[in-house]
Amino acid sequence: MSFDEGSTAMDVIDGHDLRDKVAVVTGGASGLGAATTRALASAGAQLVLAGRNEVKGAAKAAELRAATGNGAIEFGALDLGSLASVAVFVRDFLATGRPLHILVNNAGVMACPLAYTDDGFETQFGTNHLGHFALTTGLLPALRAAGDARVVALSSRAHRRGDIYFDDPNYRRRAYDPWQAYGQSKTAVALFAVGFSHRHEADGITANSVMPGAIMTDLQRHLPHERLVEMGWADENGLVRNKPGWKTPEQGAATSVWAAVAPELAGVGGKYLDNCAIAEPWTKDGDPPNGHYLPYAVDPDHAERLWVLSEKLTAR
Numbered sequence: 650m651s652f653d654e655g656s657t658a659m660d661v662i663d664g665h666d667l668r669d670k671v672a673v674v675t676g677g678a679s680g681l682g683a684a685t686t687r688a689l690a691s692a693g694a695q696l697v698l699a700g701r702n703e704v705k706g707a708a709k710a711a712e713l714r715a716a717t718g719n720g721a722i723e724f725g726a727l728d729l730g731s732l733a734s735v736a737v738f739v740r741d742f743l744a745t746g747r748p749l750h751i752l753v754n755n756a757g758v759m760a761c762p763l764a765y766t767d768d769g770f771e772t773q774f775g776t777n778h779l780g781h782f783a784l785t786t787g788l789l790p791a792l793r794a795a796g797d798a799r800v801v802a803l804s805s806r807a808h809r810r811g812d813i814y815f816d817d818p819n820y821r822r823r824a825y826d827p828w829q830a831y832g833q834s835k836t837a838v839a840l841f842a843v844g845f846s847h848r849h850e851a852d853g854i855t856a857n858s859v860m861p862g863a864i865m866t867d868l869q870r871h872l873p874h875e876r877l878v879e880m881g882w883a884d885e886n887g888l889v890r891n892k893p894g895w896k897t898p899e900q901g902a903a904t905s906v907w908a909a910v911a912p913e914l915a916g917v918g919g920k921y922l923d924n925c926a927i928a929e930p931w932t933k934d935g936d937p938p939n940g941h942y943l944p945y946a947v948d949p950d951h952a953e954r955l956w957v958l959s960e961k962l963t964a965r
């Protein structure tokens with residue numbers, strides 16, 4: 650079945666039955682995560698919405714149970730900016746003895762001011778990449794138990810703003826640029842999918858990265874209003890929710906859901922996906938257009954180097 654940039658998560662999930670599948674979606678209570686969980690829940694998946702805000706997460710889980718009639722939807726406390734919190738989530742999930750068929754590493758922060766996670770990582774690298782790295786590798790026993798598990802990792806076209814600074818990924822010595830740091834974290838996510846698939850394809854587990862499109866969500870919350878206006882993302886009335894050329898959250902979640910369920914992706918890993926398709930490398934000058942990525946974001950040597958670094962940084 651083929652989908653395009655106008656397709657929604659509900660279009661993609663149509664006809665799928667996930668009643669025997671267990672899924673975890675990080676940041677599943679808002680933005681693209683909420684649209685992703687809605688689609689997975691409507692297909693009957695047993696679902697954990699993992700996030701920091703228990704009140705909001707539990708309310709979203711209750712709302713989804715009522716809306717879909719799927720009673721197997723719960724909230725799980727998870728702060729990706731704390732390896733201790735990730736370890737507790739992993740411990741509790743593994744203690745249930747359940748397999749994990751779909752893990753959507755969706756949560757993220759963008760262009761925040763320089764700050765460090767509990768473990769001393771720059772916030773974006775720590776949250777978007779290292780927290781998810783620790784989560785996914787921690788959940789490996791459950792992913793292996795599923796037999797054919799899929800990991801979906803939310804990258805971005807913003808990967809073009811930053812390769813990995815292997816010598817100083819946490820901006821301890823170099824001048825901080827919030828967009829470059831976001832770019833680095835999203836390059837790391839794409840490389841993670843390559844490194845993960847390389848290691849685990851033989852176990853039947855694959856990981857792909859996803860560019861969801863441009864969607865007005867709360868991701869923009871760290872940008873000052875004047876900057877948002879300058880970029881055309883806000884006006885005197887606040888955020889421009891229906892910006893021409895931008896997707897709705899339901900359209901933005903389509904590629905995540907496609908990555909999780911598309912039959913044509915069975916056994917396919919380490920790819921960068923955009924608009925419900927496998928994207929192509931961009932080798933010309935300038936920014937990669939829709940459907941393209943910069944080759945360094947899937948470079949196997951980079952992926953290996955990042956894997957080793959991430960293991961070292963998250964080892965406890």
Ligand SMILES: NC(=O)c1ccc[n+]([C@@H]2O[C@H](COP(=O)([O-])OP(=O)(O)OC[C@H]3O[C@@H](n4cnc5c(N)ncnc54)[C@H](O)[C@@H]3O)[C@@H](O)[C@H]2O)c1
Binds near residue numbers: 676677701864867868
């Ligand atoms: N919106 C876009 O245009 C766009 C474009 C490209 C990529 N993305 C990516 O899509 C993903 C979803 O973004 P969104 O647009 O829905 O934004 P959003 O801000 O609406 O949602 C992000 C979610 O991540 C959660 N989160 C942030 N820090 C966390 C932490 N430390 N621990 C646990 N959860 C945490 C937030 O609470 C929120 O639920 C992100 O990874 C983002 O980088 C978005």
